[in-house]
Amino acid sequence: MEMKEPFDIEIENVVYSVFPEEEDTYVIFKEGVEYVQIIKDTENLWLKTNPETGLPMFGMDEEINAIGKKIIEELG
Numbered sequence: 001m002e003m004k005e006p007f008d009i010e011i012e013n014v015v016y017s018v019f020p021e022e023e024d025t026y027v028i029f030k031e032g033v034e035y036v037q038i039i040k041d042t043e044n045l046w047l048k049t050n051p052e053t054g055l056p057m058f059g060m061d062e063e064i065n066a067i068g069k070k071i072i073e074e075l076g
Contacts, residue, residue: 009070
């Protein structure tokens, strides 16, 4: 599997840098600072991972879902 290149997305005037990792897992930088790691759960649901354990943290997070939706749009 080829490594995907990082790319930027913008949501409500905030720039996020997206660094693809393994399949459906991304490290997100918010305005240049490492912010969160997210993982795709379903087409419309994304989860952030616990920074210490790397395990998904369940619970609705509008910002994380918005980032995930934008990633899907970018990757088309």
